[in-house]
Amino acid sequence: MATGISFVLFGAGTLLMSLVFLVFVRLAPVSQSTKQRWILSCIKGLSAFFVGFMQFLGLYTLEVRGQSLDSIRGNLIVANHPSLIDALFITAKTNDLCCVVKADLYSNPFTGYIVKLAGYIPNHSETLLNDAASAISQGKNLLIFPEGTRNTFDDQLDFKRGAANVALYSCCPITPVVIEFYPRNLQKGGKWYIAPARTSTIIMTTYPPLANLDEKDQQRPVTLQARQLTQTLRDFYQDRINEFDSRTDYTLVERGYPRHAG
Amino acid sequence: MRYTEDEIYRQLRETMQKLFELDSEKVVADARLYEDLDIDSIDAVNMIIEIKQVTGKPIAAQHFREARTVADVVRIVDQIVNYDA
Numbered sequence: 001m002a003t004g005i006s007f008v009l010f011g012a013g014t015l016l017m018s019l020v021f022l023v024f025v026r027l028a029p030v031s032q033s034t035k036q037r038w039i040l041s042c043i044k045g046l047s048a049f050f051v052g053f054m055q056f057l058g059l060y061t062l063e064v065r066g067q068s069l070d071s072i073r074g075n076l077i078v079a080n081h082p083s084l085i086d087a088l089f090i091t092a093k094t095n096d097l098c099c100v101v102k103a104d105l106y107s108n109p110f111t112g113y114i115v116k117l118a119g120y121i122p123n124h125s126e127t128l129l130n131d132a133a134s135a136i137s138q139g140k141n142l143l144i145f146p147e148g149t150r151n152t153f154d155d156q157l158d159f160k161r162g163a164a165n166v167a168l169y170s171c172c173p174i175t176p177v178v179i180e181f182y183p184r185n186l187q188k189g190g191k192w193y194i195a196p197a198r199t200s201t202i203i204m205t206t207y208p209p210l211a212n213l214d215e216k217d218q219q220r221p222v223t224l225q226a227r228q229l230t231q232t233l234r235d236f237y238q239d240r241i242n243e244f245d246s247r248t249d250y251t252l253v254e255r256g257y258p259r260h261a262g
Numbered sequence: 263m264r265y266t267e268d269e270i271y272r273q274l275r276e277t278m279q280k281l282f283e284l285d286s287e288k289v290v291a292d293a294r295l296y297e298d299l300d301i302d303s304i305d306a307v308n309m310i311i312e313i314k315q316v317t318g319k320p321i322a323a324q325h326f327r328e329a330r331t332v333a334d335v336v337r338i339v340d341q342i343v344n345y346d347a
Contacts, residue, residue: 126323129304165304223281223308 002057003185009053013046014110021117033138039118040096040140047092054085060185060199062089066206069093072175073139075209076132076167079177080237081145082154082256086179089204090143098135099143100128100162123148123162133170142166146233153256154241157234164229168222173209176233178240180205183254210236264344270336277312281305291333299332317343 021042025035055062069077070093077094079086091097100121105111121131123144132142144166146159167174180203210232212218213225220228265273271289278284284299295301301309307323314321319342329335 124303126303161302161304221281221308223305224283226304227282 002054002059005057006050006054006059010050011110013050014114017042017046018110018113018117022113025117036117036119037096039114040098043091043114043118044093044095044097047088051085051088051092058199060181060202062202062204064089064093064204064206067175067208069175069177069206070095072141074136074141074172075175076136076142076144076163076170076172077175077177078144078146078163078233079179080154080157081147081150082179082181082184083150086145086150086181087143089179089202090177094141094143096140097143098140100132100166102149128162129166129169132166136170136172142170142172146230151256154244155238157237157241159230159234159237161226161230164226164233165222168225168229174229174233175209176207176236178205178207178237179203180244180248182248182250184256205240207236265340267336267340270339270343273316274313274332274336274339277309277316281309281312289332291331291336293332294330295332295335296330313339319343 021039025038028035051062054060069090072094073096077090077097079090087099091099098118098120099115100123101115103122103124105115105120106122119135121128121135121142125131135142144163146163147157148160148162151158163174166172181200183198183200185200213229213232217225217228275284275286275289278289278299278301279286282299282301282305288299293299295306306326306329310321310323310326317339321339321342325338325342326335329338
């Protein structure tokens, strides 16, 4: 029920925001980049409200740990992707955030107009690297989910190399965010209308930027650096997930593993 | 000068070894770039830049947009180095 309300609210919120921007912002006599900053601020505010609202409805408890995202600029933020609402936790906390998004958000009637106006970057774009570097040089932050889509269980970690390539091309630091979401809910293929037996706990932890590759590794072809950096990222997330194991008592099913896993 | 198909294959294997640390025996005609060799779209662009440098010919990325296998890449390189002005 609470989930249903949230979906409706999200739909209404995005439509309303699209309408406001369509009618008022488009006609405002200010520069395109100012309009874009307005939209990004608006997305931040609405995300924060929505995240708080779902917590209020009892869908989950949310704990935010680690570094503050508030003051960072010109960083590539990466995160694992257990649920539908992951991006919102990050857009709620980060200023001037440009997201790299899946193609289907552009054809979705609720998010389509907003992602275009916000200047988000489609993940299959031929100009991805240039657009990303451009955003970083303007002091914006970028958000990329290296998995490209929601995972089903924690150590799936099927990281694509887009994030590493962007960081290398834009010469920007990578700030890793780790999202723990147990019991799993709103995951890919999940039945959102069936609430899990106990309220989900979400812990979002922001870590300090990853160290750059060694001097000697930076001499290698960029294709190999991207592979190495992606593996480093994977290892980082694997280590954090191993830490979850040692301090949680969730069942395998609550953690998204198939029932027959052993 | 004209390049034979064997020369193009040899050069491509060298390039893929350098850029992706791929063993030569994997670089066969029907090897699929993405599924078999783990070459994604950004890798492909970097590979084209390398081929441009090696052949000294201007090569545009869009020529390779439809390339799915090693054989496709060889065919396109052959067209560019041997036939185009």
